[in-house]
Amino acid sequence: MDHAYQYRKLFPALIDNWRKHWNQGKLPFLFVQLANFETSIWPGWMKEGCWPELREAQLQTLSIPDTAMAVTIDIGEPNNIHPKNKQEVGRRLALAALAKYYGKNMEYSGPVYSGMKIDKGKFTFTFHILAEVL
Numbered sequence: 001m002d003h004a005y006q007y008r009k010l011f012p013a014l015i016d017n018w019r020k021h022w023n024q025g026k027l028p029f030l031f032v033q034l035a036n037f038e039t040s041i042w043p044g045w046m047k048e049g050c051w052p053e054l055r056e057a058q059l060q061t062l063s064i065p066d067t068a069m070a071v072t073i074d075i076g077e078p079n080n081i082h083p084k085n086k087q088e089v090g091r092r093l094a095l096a097a098l099a100k101y102y103g104k105n106m107e108y109s110g111p112v113y114s115g116m117k118i119d120k121g122k123f124t125f126t127f128h129i130l131a132e133v134l
Contacts (some may be wrong), residue, residue: 004050007057010048028101029073030068033058035076035083059112068096071110080113115123 003010019027023104034055047109062069070092076084083089092108111127118124 004053004057007054008060011057011061014066015061015067026066028066028068028097029064030070030096031058032089032093033062034074035072035081036074037076037078037081062130066100066112068093068100068101068108 095108109130
């Protein structure tokens with residue numbers, strides 16, 4: 001089973017479908033990015049290397065208006081696809097909701113990779129912070 005690349009189109013299509021179904025074109029859609037998980041525990045379930053590609057597809061979904069994502073890569077467990085620390089997952093979703101939809105002027109995510117450049121053998125990475133400033 002390998003649908004990681006297809007997820008780039010499938011996930012935004014799901015969001016669009018739900019918004020159309022409920023006649024809510026700007027329905028906020030908050031989601032949890034897939035946590036760290038050792039896919040080799042379930043051989044044949046997913047091709048090796050697809051898990052990060054799925055997470056990247058989720059990150060790209062933030063380009064759709066009125067979406068927000070809670071990152072959970074740091075609280076995942078190698079042998080359990082669902083992190084046990086649900087309170088932290090909920091807290092991160094709440095931060096995004098408070099910043100984006102309830103008017104709180106605050107950061108709601110850690111740094112997000114923006115780019116990289118190489119100059120004379122030196123790598124420079126750039127990041128940005130997701131924040132709502134009202």
